[in-house]
Amino acid sequence: MKFIEDKLQHKQLVLLDGATGTELEKRGVPMNSKAWSAEAILSHPHIVQAVHEDYINAGVDIITVNSFSTARHMLLPAGLMGQFRHLNREAVKLAVQAREKAATGPVAIAGSIAPTTFCGDPTKCYPPLDEALSWYAEQAELLAASGVDLLLIEMIEDIEQGSLAVQAACTTGLPVWLGFSCRRNDTGDIMLWGREQTLTEGVEAIAGIGGSAAFIMHTEVADSAEAFSLLKTCWQGTLGVYAHSGRFVMPNWEFNGIISPEEYAVAAGRWIKMGAQIIGGCCGIGPAHIRELKKQYCPARSFS
Numbered sequence: 001m002k003f004i005e006d007k008l009q010h011k012q013l014v015l016l017d018g019a020t021g022t023e024l025e026k027r028g029v030p031m032n033s034k035a036w037s038a039e040a041i042l043s044h045p046h047i048v049q050a051v052h053e054d055y056i057n058a059g060v061d062i063i064t065v066n067s068f069s070t071a072r073h074m075l076l077p078a079g080l081m082g083q084f085r086h087l088n089r090e091a092v093k094l095a096v097q098a099r100e101k102a103a104t105g106p107v108a109i110a111g112s113i114a115p116t117t118f119c120g121d122p123t124k125c126y127p128p129l130d131e132a133l134s135w136y137a138e139q140a141e142l143l144a145a146s147g148v149d150l151l152l153i154e155m156i157e158d159i160e161q162g163s164l165a166v167q168a169a170c171t172t173g174l175p176v177w178l179g180f181s182c183r184r185n186d187t188g189d190i191m192l193w194g195r196e197q198t199l200t201e202g203v204e205a206i207a208g209i210g211g212s213a214a215f216i217m218h219t220e221v222a223d224s225a226e227a228f229s230l231l232k233t234c235w236q237g238t239l240g241v242y243a244h245s246g247r248f249v250m251p252n253w254e255f256n257g258i259i260s261p262e263e264y265a266v267a268a269g270r271w272i273k274m275g276a277q278i279i280g281g282c283c284g285i286g287p288a289h290i291r292e293l294k295k296q297y298c299p300a301r302s303f304s
């Protein structure tokens with residue numbers, strides 16, 4: 001993580017990868033109707049590793065482990081709970097192998113932890129709150145022990161679950177970054193994704209728990225600048241954005257009308273101007289988009 005901290009300190013842009021789950025789908029890997037991209041770790045490990053390698057070749061500083069949907073509450077409805085430890089260990093192993101094979105400079109590995117669920121009825125997959133904390137802690141510790149350099153809490157939309165995930169991740173001692181997912185409601189307010197609280201209410205409730213960077217992520221490109229300006233008003237640490245393009249019809253992402261790499265880079269340029277120090281992409285955003293960001297905003301790596 002030292003090179004990431006140095007970059008942030010010297011006001012250099014840090015480049016995250018793009019989507020992992022939707023990129024697997026794009027390459028023909030079937031998505032599980034309940035546990036989404038988790039099964040790909042066992043069924044298509046070479047494609048998971050190839051996605052990581054493609055992002056490393058695009059010049060990213062950080063790749064994200066395919067562990068978004070390997071939380072216990074995601075695996076439970078898919079009948080995959082028994083594979084929890086194995087799936088998380090294997091997911092990190094694929095990212096580590098990709099780094100060993102493709103990296104020519106430093107690349108950090110972020111473990112993804114999702115406090116969200118694809119369950120139609122969340123009460124059927126989230127455990128009671130005290131137990132939920134131990135589930136998040138177990139995943140955070142497992143990812144840390146398997147070799148990730150930082151933990152990225154992705155798609156914070158529920159304040160209660162998001163708080164527990166952040167609290168659990170902070171106990172590992174690794175850097176913890178927080179990804180807030182937003183949507184615009186009918187009256188034009190920027191809300192937490194799928195919830196009735198505003199983004200500002202969510203950030204204010206969670207910011208005191210911990211974490212060193214906060215992101216607007218898994219949010220429409222068109223809404224991300226306004227969401228980012230709200231995030232700036234209530235987050236004191238490092239800031240970043242990684243937006244999505246397209247639409248989820250579970251378990252598949254619809255790629256129709258997806259933003260071009262050039263258009264995405266224009267939007268990212270605006271976020272950078274507003275103060276985003278870390279950028280990347282979420283669902284629908286692939287290696288071509290990340291290559292364009294690298295070309296336009298990140299100076300070539302120096303090996304001196």
Ligand SMILES: [Zn+2]
Binds near residue numbers: 217218282
């Ligand atoms: Zn996404």
